[in-house]
Amino acid sequence: MEWQALIQAQPALAHVPSGLQAVAKRRKTQAGEPLFRQGERPRRVFFVCADEVRLLRRARNGAEIILQRSRGGYLAEASLGAKSYHCDAVTTETAVVLCFPIRVFLEALHEDSTFQQVWATHLAHEVRRLRAQCERLNLKGASDRIIHYVEAEGVDGSVTLHRSRKAWARELGLTHEALYRTLRRMKAEGTLHVGMDRISIARK
Amino acid sequence: MEWQALIQAQPALAHVPSGLQAVAKRRKTQAGEPLFRQGERPRRVFFVCADEVRLLRRARNGAEIILQRSRGGYLAEASLGAKSYHCDAVTTETAVVLCFPIRVFLEALHEDSTFQQVWATHLAHEVRRLRAQCERLNLKGASDRIIHYVEAEGVDGSVTLHRSRKAWARELGLTHEALYRTLRRMKAEGTLHVGMDRISIARK
DNA sequence: CGTACTTTTGAATCGCATCAAATCTGGTGG
């Protein structure tokens, strides 16, 4: 497995100890293939490299309750101390994931204090990011969410978008139509500077 | 400081090593008092015991960007590895917080492997909870959010609410009016069983 | 008993989702 390229594409994989790298396995899944099921004893930790994996529960009324949609990053971090998975993990498309045996992962955390610290830092950053996103999603107006995103995720009132606007819209909890329209309006109002992939808030 | 009572009220404070307990200080703040400011070097980690503390940034256009509203729990976990705070922390009312010196906190994490593990587990659970909440807030309908909440936060299609419905509405990203109305409608439809503080989803 | 807050219901408004469709883009293969 070519870890150089992996880390290049996924910075969150940096600092994974070599012993853990050695036992990690890449896996390409079929669409709808389950990675694990609710109630099973956790045996692996996953990292989503491409496409999408969903954590979900089946509600009593038949509905699918999506707990998380992951398109990159660690999956089910909480399964590291848990006795059993508390939800299902299924791929919506052909997904590419890394599989780490939980036992080795825990050993690595326990023995490698650097990795331990990197892991805690990773989790803390994730917590911060998610809390900001929750606050953002609590805003009702589309323009409020856009401004919040730029101020919270960007630097000095300016962000670079690395993905399509459609994907951005989904992260903002808006339809792409609403995002396009609001961007146009804010640009016209002079509230926002909109470049190809650079969005800035007009100062005052 | 009576830690027994504290842990009783705030389970997240369990497993804090005695050495760290010893140097923690309780602090009652005035309304609007800043705990720290953006750019400062982190010196303390905080735990909100009562009332509310907000993390925010000042946007260039003058708006206050709320990154997090905390009404209980650790605050600014990410400041543990950071060179500087990346936002302001201000109290909206008279708040009660615990202050831990960061240096001692880091030492405790480094030397006490149990605490280290408890901390990582705490962060992982927080990540899981927050991801579920983000998915929930992406749902457009009020009833969808209610069902999602019950299935994700409850057990076997049933939750016990420990706070007022008004507070619940805010967590769901709804006005309290919308929540009351939707609960009434779902109860009438037979979708939901609504008790005093117990909400259950009708099975099929 | 009065005050502050939650709970509950009503009516009107507004903004986003939805449906629809045209244009533009990058990539694939003939």
Added chain:
DNA sequence: CCACCAGATTTGATGCGATTCAAAAGTACG
């Protein structure tokens, strides 16, 4: 090179549902 296709981008018209404003009744607490 051009034809073609899938996906992103952009704009329009419509409807629904949550917000907003308003107000009344219930509840906890000193």
